[in-house]
Amino acid sequence: MVASVQRVANANARFDAVLTIVLSNDTGSTLQTLTPMDVAALGVDPDSLANEVFVTTAAGIVPLKTMSITMQMLRPNLPWNPMTRWFSEVAVINPQATERLSGLEMRNHLYFATAPGNRMLYVSSTKTALRDILPAGSG
Incomplete structure (x- = not known):
């Protein structure tokens, strides 16, 4: 980061x-x-x-x-x-x-998520933006 x-x-x-x-x-x-x-x-x-x-x-x-x-x-x-x-x-x-x-x-101040496999950390300033950047099928 x-x-x-x-x-x-x-x-x-x-x-x-x-x-x-x-x-x-x-x-x-x-x-x-x-x-x-x-x-x-x-x-x-x-x-x-x-x-x-x-x-x-x-x-x-x-x-x-x-x-x-x-x-x-x-x-x-x-x-x-x-x-x-x-x-x-x-x-x-x-x-x-x-x-x-x-x-x-x-x-x-930030929202964090990992998708299946834990290879990538996804970070965003809003929940909606975080959901939008997650790979298809992970949410």
Whole structure:
């Protein structure tokens, strides 16, 4: 999945730096993951972040820094047109991340389906559009 990400200082402030990222739709992930390089690209020194949460990972419970962001999910075609409005999210900064995992918040803005065989994930911003893109005979 593709998203635009922007940092926020508070609920009313927006910054100009917008980063386009690719993330994995992980239904088991409850927190949006960013890397320290993502944070730096948004104009923030990752070492300056003070807020931490304890996260249960495959390696055990680890403290990870957090950052408030706004996100907008994009259609996976060029040009990447918006699929959602901008929404608020708290991301964890994982220095060991090999992939960016999706958090829960995007699931409040999109509809997901798989067809028989589970080879393809179908995503849409409305139920009707999701039904229309499913292969014949799957719904």
